[in-house]
Amino acid sequence: MSIQVKLGGPSFSAHNISIAEDIEQVEVVIDTPRVTLAPRTEVSLDTASELLRIVGKPCKNNEQSVCSELQADIVAIMAIDTEALRSIVERWGSRATFTTPLLDMRHNDESCLTIDATDRVCYMRLFDGGLQRAEAHEATTAEDILLLATEWLGNNNTPIYIKGSAESAKLLRKYFKRVVCE
Numbered sequence: 001m002s003i004q005v006k007l008g009g010p011s012f013s014a015h016n017i018s019i020a021e022d023i024e025q026v027e028v029v030i031d032t033p034r035v036t037l038a039p040r041t042e043v044s045l046d047t048a049s050e051l052l053r054i055v056g057k058p059c060k061n062n063e064q065s066v067c068s069e070l071q072a073d074i075v076a077i078m079a080i081d082t083e084a085l086r087s088i089v090e091r092w093g094s095r096a097t098f099t100t101p102l103l104d105m106r107h108n109d110e111s112c113l114t115i116d117a118t119d120r121v122c123y124m125r126l127f128d129g130g131l132q133r134a135e136a137h138e139a140t141t142a143e144d145i146l147l148l149a150t151e152w153l154g155n156n157n158t159p160i161y162i163k164g165s166a167e168s169a170k171l172l173r174k175y176f177k178r179v180v181c182e
Contacts, residue, residue, distance in 0.1 A: 026092045027099055030066070033121050033138045034059065034079035035100045037131075043067060043075040051077050066098045074131070076100045102134045107161060113153055117145060117165035126152055142168040146175065 034057040043051065048065035052058055059065055059079040066085065068076040078100055088096045101116040101123040108127055116123040122139035126132045133152070139145055145168040149160060153176070162169045163182040172179045 024095060026088075026096045028088060028096055029099055029101070030078040030080050031118050031121055032079055032100075033057065033136045034063070035102060035136045036077050037074050037102055037134050038077060040070065040073055040075050043070065043077060045070075048077045052079060068099050068103060069097060072103075074103065076103050100136070102136060105131065110159070112159040112161060113149060115145060115149065115160065115162040115165075115168070117162065117168055122148060124148060124152065142171040146171050150175065 034052060036052060036055045036057060038051055045067065048067050049059055052065055057079070062082055063079040064082050064085055066078055066080050068078075076099065078098060080098070101118075102125065104114065104116065104123075104125070107114050107125075108130060111128045112126075114125045114127070117139070120138065120140055122137045122145050123134075124137065125134045137144070137148055139148060142165065145162075145165065149172060153160075157177050159178040159180060160172055160176055161180050161182050162172065166181065169179055169181045
């Protein structure tokens with residue numbers, strides 16, 4: 001399990017992360033397709049694993065569920081490798097917080113589709129005056145991402161913001177009028 005400190009940035013093995021000890025907070029981006037968003041009122045540490053199972057993204061035998069900030073209106077529930085979680089907790093304890101690209105709300109006030117592609121997961125969010133839909137998919141090719149975008153949008157003029165895959169952006173531009181690389 002790798003822990004991505006910054007989407008599109010360097011990834012570090014859970015065994016060799018080196019960060020200054022005086023840092024107050026460490027944000028860990030979990031790169032996994034086993035993630036879902038839920039309203040704060042529906043999420044607790046006790047129900048997190050069950051919510052992942054209900055949406056068809058259960059933790060594997062070597063994984064546990066973690067949550068993003070439970071005080072936020074929308075909470076992300078993510079599966080993380082048990083050993084990676086243990087290493088993070090041993091090193092940073094309560095200073096470690098967890099997040100996912102699904103929580104990126106930069107385009108919340110627009111009508112658009114946003115796509116963040118890593119080497120193994122495609123994070124998609126559909127906005128129309130607020131978040132309408134958010135999902136993570138195991139999608140690694142430009143064709144996979146094109147198929148998902150077509151299923152989500154059909155053939156219309158909704159802008160698509162994409163980061164992490166220039167190849168996917170190039171392919172999307174052949175089928176959609178407004179594709180912006182971020």
